[in-house]
Amino acid sequence: MSYAVVTGSASGIGANVRKRLEAEGFDVIGIDLKNAEVLADLSTKDGRANAISETLEKCDGKIDRLLLAAGLGGHLDDGALVARVNYFGALAVLDGFKDALAASQGRCVVIGSNSAQMRPVDDAPMVISMLDGDEDKTMGIIGDMHAAMVYASTKHALTRAVRRRVPEWGALGIQLNVIAPGPTETPMLQGVKDHPTISKSLDMIPIPQKRFAKVEEIGGTIDFMFSDIAAHMHGSIIYVDGGSDAQVRPDKF
Numbered sequence: 001m002s003y004a005v006v007t008g009s010a011s012g013i014g015a016n017v018r019k020r021l022e023a024e025g026f027d028v029i030g031i032d033l034k035n036a037e038v039l040a041d042l043s044t045k046d047g048r049a050n051a052i053s054e055t056l057e058k059c060d061g062k063i064d065r066l067l068l069a070a071g072l073g074g075h076l077d078d079g080a081l082v083a084r085v086n087y088f089g090a091l092a093v094l095d096g097f098k099d100a101l102a103a104s105q106g107r108c109v110v111i112g113s114n115s116a117q118m119r120p121v122d123d124a125p126m127v128i129s130m131l132d133g134d135e136d137k138t139m140g141i142i143g144d145m146h147a148a149m150v151y152a153s154t155k156h157a158l159t160r161a162v163r164r165r166v167p168e169w170g171a172l173g174i175q176l177n178v179i180a181p182g183p184t185e186t187p188m189l190q191g192v193k194d195h196p197t198i199s200k201s202l203d204m205i206p207i208p209q210k211r212f213a214k215v216e217e218i219g220g221t222i223d224f225m226f227s228d229i230a231a232h233m234h235g236s237i238i239y240v241d242g243g244s245d246a247q248v249r250p251d252k253f
């Protein structure tokens with residue numbers, strides 16, 4: 001039996017990848033707030049611990065594919081909640097599944113964002129405290145900030161945290177990569193579009209291709225990142241954003 005685990009499997013990109021993995025014959029264990037094999041709230045320490053233990057039980061301690069898709073968008077009022085899910089929830093699950101991935105020489109894709117490098121947040125206190133794994137301190141820094149001020153930093157820190165794991169995890173036979181989508185047509189993006197003010201930020205994103213991604217374009221790229229032909233890809237950040245990152249940062253990569 002080959003096991004695939006997908007967080008955020010009930011909606012959007014996670015749901016698309018879940019279907020693909022099922023079609024390829026994987027036994028898929030979804031983790032989400034609803035409509036999933038493992039119901040868990042990744043914003044809380046207890047929820048994360050339950051998600052990890054229940055999943056490990058269901059997959060006999062072996063994970064062949066792991067997609068970390070669970071996340072919240074920058075249109076929400078509660079910036080602290082977004083950091084709890086997007087950074088601390090994602091990393092807890094990733095680290096909790098390290099041994100299970102090693103047991104299967106598994107492949108993991110983490111969903112970052114092309115927004116992660118569009119602002120100079122490299123040395124932002126919020127990013128540093130996330131990378132230090134200090135959830136309480138991060139919450140203190142975020143306070144009552146809107147998620148619009150937090151989202152990109154969560155994805156920036158998450159991407160760096162993943163890449164920091166690349167040497168050790170690679171030696172264990174685990175593949176770790178990040179996909180950095182631009183705006184993608186999912187319920188999350190619909191939430192941004194429906195927001196009275198945050199929706200305007202979408203018009204400010206330069207996209208050479210002049211459109212947002214279809215969910216299957218992101219799901220299809222993840223499928224490739226999970227495939228044998230991508231077996232030497234490790235520690236990569238794959239932008240799928242219609243050219244936005246190249247337009248904003250043509251001389252940086």
Ligand code: NAD
Nearest residue numbers: 008010011012013033041042043069070071183184186188
């Ligand atoms: P979505 O809202 O359609 O799906 C996200 C899923 O995460 C939902 O099923 C939701 O229930 C789950 N989730 C949220 N909070 C949770 C929690 N506390 N515990 C467990 N599960 C939780 O969103 P999507 O667009 O498919 O987003 C998937 C990932 O892609 C996210 O990490 C998002 O940040 C990232 N992303 C999305 C876009 C975009 O424009 N849609 C762009 C770049 C990156």
